[in-house]
Amino acid sequence: MAETILLLAIEKIGIALANGAAKQANAKFAKYRTQLKELEGGMGRIVTELNVMHCSICQMDIRNRSDEAYLAWLKEVRRVAHGMEDMVDQYLYLVGQEHDTTGCFFYLKKGFKKPKSMFSLSTIASKVKEIERDLTHLSQTKDRWVPMTNSGDSRYIVQMSQELASNSLSLGEEGLVGNEDNKQKLVQWLEDDELARSIIVLHGMGGLGKTVLAATVYKKEREKYNCHAWVSISQTYTKEDVLRRLIIDLMGKENVPAAFATMDFAAIQETLKRHLEQKKYLIIFDDVWTPEAYTDLFGALTENRNGSRIIITTRNSDVAHLATPNRILVLEPLSKDESWVLFCKKAFPNHKCPPELKTLSEQILWKCEGLPLAIVSVGSLLFVRDKTMDEWRRINNQLSWELINNPMLDHRTIFSKGKA
Known part of the structure; x- marks a missing residue:
């Protein structure tokens, strides 16, 4: 399923951009910080593009699911997402970040083989730029060839105005x-x-x-x-x-x-x-x-x-x-109850958390710090995962909220304030 593949790629990039990997990369490639910064910036932009693409796929007219042009486009999306996963695996292995700071294994893509001759940093950076270009081309291709219904029914149409580039x-x-x-x-x-x-x-x-x-x-x-x-x-x-x-x-x-x-x-x-x-x-x-x-x-x-x-x-x-005086609105994080309602709505098909997952869900939710954007993104990721304690525990251990290096959120590690 293309939507799931995109979420996996997004999560993998988040691992690569998390503090542990970033610090290790900065230490190992101290002489190449400019190139490293460009590479990380490229991965951050790809996260943004994949997030929008994922939302677009989830909300597009369901009748397009049987359209040949749409299916061909999805196949290319899947190919590019797999390619990005491969590049991130190469990057994580190159910087020696196979484990996080707590000792949890950062899973490499199934079938990943440690190469005898590892890609150089410049090669990976070049490949990431190529993937950025591929994603831009895919967006343009969708606009030209993938049909959209003319109906005004919001259940079928992704209504993302081009002028709202966020x-x-x-x-x-x-x-x-x-x-x-x-x-x-x-x-x-x-x-x-x-x-x-x-x-x-x-x-x-x-x-x-x-x-x-x-x-x-x-x-x-x-x-x-x-x-x-x-x-x-x-x-x-x-x-x-x-x-x-x-x-x-x-x-x-x-x-x-x-x-x-x-x-x-x-x-x-x-x-x-x-x-x-x-x-x-x-x-x-x-x-x-x-x-x-x-x-x-x-x-x-x-x-x-x-x-x-x-x-x-x-x-x-x-x-x-x-x-202008008296024309400022200061937004605050959601309350605990508001956060829980929103999380359950996004993470579970029936909007109800199974009793056995409640403690782990609360731990994951705590790391979102009441940020609606974080809660919706994490909940959407969990929605497509197995509803088992092992899977929830693995995500709780590995999920870094620099999933992110995302312009939507503060560039900081939301998970860094202590153990859940």
């Missing part, structure tokens, strides 16, 4: 657990009669559902504005790239100026200012890491007293200070 969106409404009051307040701020442009900030640690909250409200409210845009801000953004994406979203690809591709930064900025001058606009800046990311763009975002709104999601308290 795999946090795959959570959907269930990512709003514990945030219902914040949703109502955010909608209220977007619908009030205040003409002055306001900056609304959603602040909290990674995995709390900031992007899900913003996306849910954005999809509901955006048509009430003359134009709207969603831009995810990377840590290595460029001002020109962000403004170009804003213009394409706000104006539409078909309406951008003929000379758009060759415009310099000043011309791009002026184009955006002119477009927004008389408009009521809604812009989301998702995952902003530093205040400079906003101030870099401020000059192009016209204040025209037309009731425009800017929403920023961030983990950084310095960025949170950009908010």
Whole structure:
């Protein structure tokens, strides 16, 4: 089953990016830290791509399951996922990380053979880049050839808008657990009669559902504005790239100026200012890491007293200070009870935990620290696993929440705060 293979690949990459393996790799390849960082970054991006691909497969029209184009595409997805598992096995063996810091065996893929001549770090890095390209090609192929139903029935269609380039969106409404009051307040701020442009900030640690909250409200409210845009801000953004994406979203690809591709930064900025001058606009800046990311763009975002709104999601308290007074929402982790309900919903077909798995389930859930994104991801992984104590115990021992090196969550080891 392709969905399961993707989850296994994601879990394996998580092992490779966990603190134990990362420290050992840094020690062994101290002279090649730049190359090692690029390799780890590539694996992190692949995790993001596989997560979105997994959610897409799970939610696609079930009638596509008998379509030859869809099955051919799934076969290629399976091939690439297997290839990534192979590369991670080679990497783990190369860095000598066959066991974790507690002595638990990091399982290598069934059939893995220790090679007589091990791949070099550069060879593995090259293969990972090739897999990144393959995944990009597969995404493009799906868009071109894999049929999607025209029905509006959400039971069959994966409704992942291209402008919301974040795999946090795959959570959907269930990512709003514990945030219902914040949703109502955010909608209220977007619908009030205040003409002055306001900056609304959603602040909290990674995995709390900031992007899900913003996306849910954005999809509901955006048509009430003359134009709207969603831009995810990377840590290595460029001002020109962000403004170009804003213009394409706000104006539409078909309406951008003929000379758009060759415009310099000043011309791009002026184009955006002119477009927004008389408009009521809604812009989301998702995952902003530093205040400079906003101030870099401020000059192009016209204040025209037309009731425009800017929403920023961030983990950084310095960025949170950009908010208009009384326009900040601080998201908190779920309560123990909320976490348990969400976990059971994702991990078990009948939403009920078998009595014999309750203790282990609670231990696994404790490691998610009340983060909705973590709970949904772990629960989805467990959903396809055997519901036995041995399997639950193995996952509890091996599962590292740097499954991750995932931009959705804080780059830290959530499991590091003690034994469950």
